[in-house]
Amino acid sequence: NAGVTQTPKFRVLKTGQSMTLLCAQDMNHEYMYWYRQDPGMGLRLIHYSVGEGTTAKGEVPDGYNVSRLKKQNFLLGLESAAPSQTSVYFCASSYSTAGGADTQYFGPGTRLTVL
Amino acid sequence: QKEVEQDPGPLSVPEGAIVSLNCTYSNSAFQYFMWYRQYSRKGPELLMYTYSSGNKEDGRFTAQVDKSSKYISLFIRDSQPSDSATYLCAMSFNTNAGKSTFGDGTTLTVKP
Numbered sequence: 001n002a003g004v005t006q007t008p009k010f011r012v013l014k015t016g017q018s019m020t021l022l023c024a025q026d027m028n029h030e031y032m033y034w035y036r037q038d039p040g041m042g043l044r045l046i047h048y049s050v051g052e053g054t055t056a057k058g059e060v061p062d063g064y065n066v067s068r069l070k071k072q073n074f075l076l077g078l079e080s081a082a083p084s085q086t087s088v089y090f091c092a093s094s095y096s097t098a099g100g101a102d103t104q105y106f107g108p109g110t111r112l113t114v115l
Numbered sequence: 116q117k118e119v120e121q122d123p124g125p126l127s128v129p130e131g132a133i134v135s136l137n138c139t140y141s142n143s144a145f146q147y148f149m150w151y152r153q154y155s156r157k158g159p160e161l162l163m164y165t166y167s168s169g170n171k172e173d174g175r176f177t178a179q180v181d182k183s184s185k186y187i188s189l190f191i192r193d194s195q196p197s198d199s200a201t202y203l204c205a206m207s208f209n210t211n212a213g214k215s216t217f218g219d220g221t222t223l224t225v226k227p
Binding site: 090 | 121147149151156157158159160161164166203205207214215217218219220
C-alpha cells in the first residue's frame with residue numbers, strides 16, 4: 001500500500017496563478033483533510049471531507065477550494081495564489097468508525113512558494 | 116484561547132534522558148488523545164492513542180491522560196537521537212465526527 005500520496009512535492013507560483021494539489025489514498029478511508037503548516041502555527045485545517053461528494057470548511061478556508069469526486073482522491077485548488085499562501089500543505093485521511101479514534105494518516109507534504 | 120495548548124519548546128536533552136511532553140485542553144468532551152511524531156520535512160505519523168483517562172505504554176513511550184486536570188503527557192524513556200522530531204498532540208470526540216484538534220507541536224532534540 002502506498003498510503004497517502006501528494007502531487008506535486010514542490011511548486012513555485014507567481015502571485016495570481018492558479019494550481020491544484022492532488023491527494024490520493026489507497027486505504028479506503030472515508031475522511032480526508034487538507035492542512036497547511038507554517039512555522040510556529042502548527043497544523044491548520046483548510047477543508048475536509050467526510051465522504052465522496054461532500055466537503056466542509058475548516059479553520060482557514062479562504063482562498064482555497066476543494067473537490068472529492070472520487071473516494072480515494074481529494075483535490076485542493078488555489079484560484080489566485082497570494083504570497084500568504086506560501087506554506088507546506090499536508091493531506092491526511094482517516095477511517096470513520098462510530099465512537100472510534102480519529103487516527104489520521106498523513107501524506108509527505110507539498111512545499112508551495114508564492115512569489 | 117486555543118482549545119489545545121502544547122508546551123512550545125524547543126526541548127534539548129542528552130541521550131538516555133527521560134523526556135516529558137505535555138498538552139492541556141479546555142473541552143472536556145474530548146475522549147481520544149493522540150500523539151503524532153513529525154520528522155523534519157516529513158508528514159506527521161501516529162505514535163499512539165489513548166481513550167479517556169489512564170496510561171498506555173508502547174516500548175519506550177508512555178501516554179498518560181488526566182481528564183480531571185485536562186492534561187495529557189507523552190513520556191519517552193531512554194531517549195535516542197532518532198527520537199529527535201516534533202511531537203504533536205491531538206484530540207477528538209467520541210462520535211463519528213472524524214475531526215481532530217491539534218496542538219502546535221514541541222520540537223525535541225536528543226543529543227548524543
